[in-house]
Amino acid sequence: MNTYDSLLATVSAQSGETREVFDPATGELIAEAPVNDVATLEAAIDKAEATQPSWAALSDEERIAYLHKAADAIEAAAEPLAELLSREQGKPLNGPNARFEVGGCVAWTRAAADTPLPVEVIVDDESGYAEMHYRPLGVVGAISPWNWPMMISIWQIAPSLRMGNTVVIKPAETTTLSVLALVAVMNEVLPEGVLNIVPGPGSTVGDALTRSPKISKIMFTGSTPVGKRIIEASAPNVTRLTLELGGNDAGIVLPDVDPAAIAEDLFWGAFINTGQTCAALKRLYVHDSVYDAVVSELAKVAAAVPMGVGLEEQNVLGPLQNRPQFDIVDRLVESAKASGARVVLGGDPDREAAGNFYPTTLVADIDPQQDLVLEEQFGPALPIIRYTDVDEAVRLANALEVGLGASVWSADRDAARKVAARLEAGTVWINSHGGLHPMIPFGGAKQSGYGREFGVMGLKSVAEPQVISG
CATH class of the missing domain: 3.40.605.10 (Aldehyde Dehydrogenase; Chain A, domain 1)
Structure with a gap:
């Protein structure tokens, strides 16, 4: 044995x-x-x-x-x-x-x-x-x-x-x-x-x-x-x-959602494996009418999820696997801060610690052309972008050269499917992100x-x- x-x-x-x-x-x-x-x-x-x-x-x-x-x-x-x-x-x-x-x-x-x-x-x-x-x-x-x-x-x-x-x-x-x-x-x-x-x-x-x-x-x-x-x-x-x-998966939140109802699924779509997942949610576009509520509810969930040494049974988020990846996340978040984006949670790592822990980080009011949005961070930092027109959100989601996964969040499944059909990604999830099934084909579009x-x-x-x- x-x-x-x-x-x-x-x-x-x-x-x-x-x-x-x-x-x-x-x-x-x-x-x-x-x-x-x-x-x-x-x-x-x-x-x-x-x-x-x-x-x-x-x-x-x-x-x-x-x-x-x-x-x-x-x-x-x-x-x-x-x-x-x-x-x-x-x-x-x-x-x-x-x-x-x-x-x-x-x-x-x-x-x-x-x-x-x-x-x-x-x-x-x-x-x-x-x-x-x-x-x-x-x-x-x-x-x-x-x-x-x-x-x-x-x-x-x-x-x-x-x-x-x-x-x-x-x-x-x-x-x-x-x-x-x-x-x-x-x-x-x-x-x-x-x-x-x-x-x-x-x-x-x-x-x-x-x-x-x-x-x-x-x-x-x-x-x-x-x-x-x-x-x-x-x-x-x-x-x-x-x-x-590589992927830099986009999620689009439509204006008819219940922010509290979707917050936990949004969190795990982005932060599973501490964000170190190819098909994790890495940039979130939220309609202006529900933006503040979605940010607030997501922050409540994120703040309550314990991060620490993996062998300690209470923890469900861990460190970044290697220091170069820590440095990438740190650089991108610092760039977002310098651009005037608002750090809602996290963004303050202990760079002298022995472990590669980067705190769970939410960044709001960020320009859609900022580096944290355009580059795959592959870590526990999520940029949240405000939009007012769904056509613009779809354009921004499709603007990058990658297209592994994407998601649409809505109380109206038919409306969500119409938006999903316009996204350039190998998989588009409705009201979830990143879930895989051994019988459902998985792979990427574009690069x-x-x-x-x-x-x-x-x-x-x-x-x-x-x-x-x-």
């Missing part, structure tokens, strides 16, 4: 090049993480390539059974996995955080296993017969981020394995231990060589993974600039890509990437469609 100490011992580096891992809430040294090189990556790719034919030769039912065993193994190790995630990433155990994330790993693995994907009959009439099959691609290269390191890794791993591919995954450099532990638990029940992990720098290991001619598909979640580099690096091999890139994950579309995205005609 896995414990926190046994898992940490399994994934900590004992020799070779290492990197110190510090708890972002306390500054405490957790362990040494391994740092692999390109030669290690190439060996892992070769192993995955050699294993893939035998994995693909299994029946769909056999691969489904393996995924259920992997889900069971994650569930059995849920508490030590959550503790390690909390210590390394910073997110609290409770709330929509570490325990929630490990539970999501279990749920998404089972969903990927159980989603039916039958042969599709395309034509069956006097003109002929044709059917669509979905074949394995080969080796999938997965590159996961630091904000939801375990769950997003599962979003890449589980469908790939279900469809008969093998996987080589490179975790983010600052959340290496979490993903190493997740993979170690899964590999207790998976055949050797099916799931491989190689931690290392993006500039060397990540770059080599995207350039390898032996990789048939790259799945990446991260920033748009890195996504563009992956497109360039993989182009000579015509590698298939699924890219979930927030391309390809879809989850459900039937997610399985098809890691497979090669093949028509058999005649």
